[in-house]
């Protein structure tokens with residue numbers, strides 16, 4: 001069942017321009033003679049300061065939605081606006097530049113390059129966003145409990161370490177928009193609490209915005225808004 005004809009409009013007073021907006025998104029996948037509708041007319045608005053959870057059964061289209069919102073995939077219908085600029089149907093290089101400038105991402109497959117160290121992955125993320133902040137890098141390694149593993153290659157990390165390293169990378173550049181796909185799927189409850197706090201804090205502290213696809217009730221309980229695939 002796709003995320004279907006859903007309209008998730010903002011609960012804010014509308015005074016601010018939404019950070020991220022989707023208008024009537026459609027996305028279909030084709031294989032052999034099969035067609036899967038992953039998104040079917042999805043509209044949403046996400047505003048500054050919001051920490052939003054996206055819930056839905058496996059296969060309902062959460063990852064597809066995040067991917068379209070990040071400009072990694074083009075929707076087959078509808079469009080996405082990021083920070084008031086059109087993201088959809090623009091050349092890949094333009095989408096990549098907008099993404100690097102504004103979006104921190106934590107995708108299911110992790111956002112780590114295996115041949116780089118934890119620190120190297122974080123530095124690369126900062127450079128792509130045009131920043132380099134050594135103090136912030138050290139602080140993120142501390143809060144994610146990875147200071148001692150900073151020189152480990154991504155391929156050498158445990159599942160939980162990789163999840164925390166992915167988070168550290170996603171938060172490195174301090175983007176206004178964070179998109180995360182099941183960031184706590186492979187971690188224990190204590191690590192989940194730490195990760196969720198670090199996802200919430202930039203929203204409530206700095207006015208950043210996060211959309212998190214999750215199956216976790218604990219994470220959803222911390223959200224300002226929960227979007228449920230009805």
Ligand SMILES: Nc1ncnc2c1ncn2[C@@H]1O[C@H](COP(=O)(O)OP(=O)(O)OP(=O)(O)O)[C@@H](O)[C@H]1O
Pocket residue numbers: 029030031036037038056057058059060061062063064065
């Ligand atoms: N590259 C692809 N090719 C074909 N079908 C795909 C592709 N990616 C996703 N799908 C299909 O699209 C639908 C939505 O998939 P998606 O991964 O977005 O769901 P999800 O809600 O994120 O699932 P989960 O909670 O299991 O991660 C599923 O039926 C899936 O099999």
